[in-house]
Amino acid sequence: xxxxxxxxxxxxxxxxxxxxxxxxxxxxxxxxxxxxxxxxxxxxxxxxxxxxxxxxxxxxxxxxxxxxxxxxxxxxxxxxxxxxxxxxxxxxxxxxxxxxxxxxxxxxxxxxx
Numbered sequence: 001x002x003x004x005x006x007x008x009x010x011x012x013x014x015x016x017x018x019x020x021x022x023x024x025x026x027x028x029x030x031x032x033x034x035x036x037x038x039x040x041x042x043x044x045x046x047x048x049x050x051x052x053x054x055x056x057x058x059x060x061x062x063x064x065x066x067x068x069x070x071x072x073x074x075x076x077x078x079x080x081x082x083x084x085x086x087x088x089x090x091x092x093x094x095x096x097x098x099x100x101x102x103x104x105x106x107x108x109x110x111x112x113x
Contacts, residue, residue, distance in 0.1 A: 037090030
């Protein structure tokens with residue numbers, strides 16, 4: 001399990017694959033100087049509920065991956081996450097689409113979304 005950490009404060013544990021997809025979507029929005037909100041559900045062990053953070057180009061974001069190998073990228077999942085990020089409710093994790101989605105392995109660097 002990897003972690004997304006916002007401003008040395010709120011954090012969420014995620015599978016590395018989901019974390020990579022969120023990183024690609026967030027990075028693309030921030031490269032375009034597009035602020036957005038990101039919401040996630042808290043684990044019941046921490047009281048449950050939801051956390052929402054305002055993400056902007058000056059935000060300090062940490063994507064800490066547990067594994068040493070980069071997961072493959074599912075373009076359909078990136079598109080689904082990007083869609084949520086561009087709505088008034090903001091970015092939130094949606095299930096990975098599996099119906100005919102094309103996955104590809106990225107070389108050492110992330111590609112622009």
